[in-house]
Amino acid sequence: MWKSFVILVEILIFVWLIRSPFVQYLFGDIHDSVSNWMIEVSEIGEKKMLSSLEGAIYVGLPNLKGYQKRYFSEVLSSTESVNKFYKHYCIGGDINPNIQGAELRYVCTQMSQSDVLAVN
Structure with a gap:
């Protein structure tokens, strides 16, 4: 009886x-x-793909102006923004005020060859 009472008191103290x-x-x-740690771990693969795409774009287009680099750093910040860019400017043919012509076709080709579009 005494042991049961002590165990009950210990349980009550633990719950309290x-x-x-x-x-x-x-x-x-x-x-x-x-x-937060688990979110960071889950985003490692995505960041790796985005970094590889960014490197491919900057290697192929070394003469980008500052505003274009800032624009692409924003576009390449997430897979959602890359998919949105690809849908609007590569598939949809919308006019992009920051990049046009052969440079845009190069970016679209790099995006289509990357794994970033397959993520979504």
Whole structure:
């Protein structure tokens, strides 16, 4: 009987401790850290593909102006923005104010040959 009472008291203290604000804050902080780490790990492959595409574009177009480089760093920031660019300017034929002609065709060719479009 005494052992059962002691075990019950220990369980109640443990539950009370777990529900305390400090422990909740600590668990929340640990959760945020782990989830941020897991997001970073999941994005490694995407960042690698985007970096490889960026390198291919900059190697083939070494004479890009500053505003064009800033534009492409924004376009190459995520697979969604690359897909949007490809859909509008490569497939749709919309006029791009930042890049045109042979340079645009080169960028479209590099994008179509990369694995970035296959992600979505």
